[in-house]
Amino acid sequence: MIYSSAEYAEALYLSIREKSDGDIKRAVTGFVSSMEKRGLIALLPEIMKAMPAAIKKVEGTEDVLVETAHGISEKMAAEAVKAIGKKAEEVEITSRVNPELLGGVRVRGKDTLYDATLKNRLGRLREAFIKS
Numbered sequence: 001m002i003y004s005s006a007e008y009a010e011a012l013y014l015s016i017r018e019k020s021d022g023d024i025k026r027a028v029t030g031f032v033s034s035m036e037k038r039g040l041i042a043l044l045p046e047i048m049k050a051m052p053a054a055i056k057k058v059e060g061t062e063d064v065l066v067e068t069a070h071g072i073s074e075k076m077a078a079e080a081v082k083a084i085g086k087k088a089e090e091v092e093i094t095s096r097v098n099p100e101l102l103g104g105v106r107v108r109g110k111d112t113l114y115d116a117t118l119k120n121r122l123g124r125l126r127e128a129f130i131k132s
Helices: 005-016 021-037 041-059 074-084 118-131
Strands: 062-068 091-097 104-108 113-117
Touching (some): 005 021, 021 041, 074 104
């Protein structure tokens, strides 16, 4: 059966998760040896690239983007994440400055968008004026 690099990365992570350093070394050595025997050693760079996503998948960690017009502290970004019903400990937060937002905050999760930006509010106000 043919597996993707992502599937190999997930299997490798599951085999080393919560193990001691010595057990991790043995598991990785065995994995590499097995890949070499199967003629799949060339996949190792792609497997390593897929490892961060595999870890997030196994651990159930979600990426969340917090955008603001001006930089904010990690503490403020963690507070903003609450707007989409998540705890900072459950997600991996990336903060980004986007001057086009004018002010406020936009939080994007896997399936959720919370937009409390000045740009969004001005857009809604404009639509309300057009409709009336």
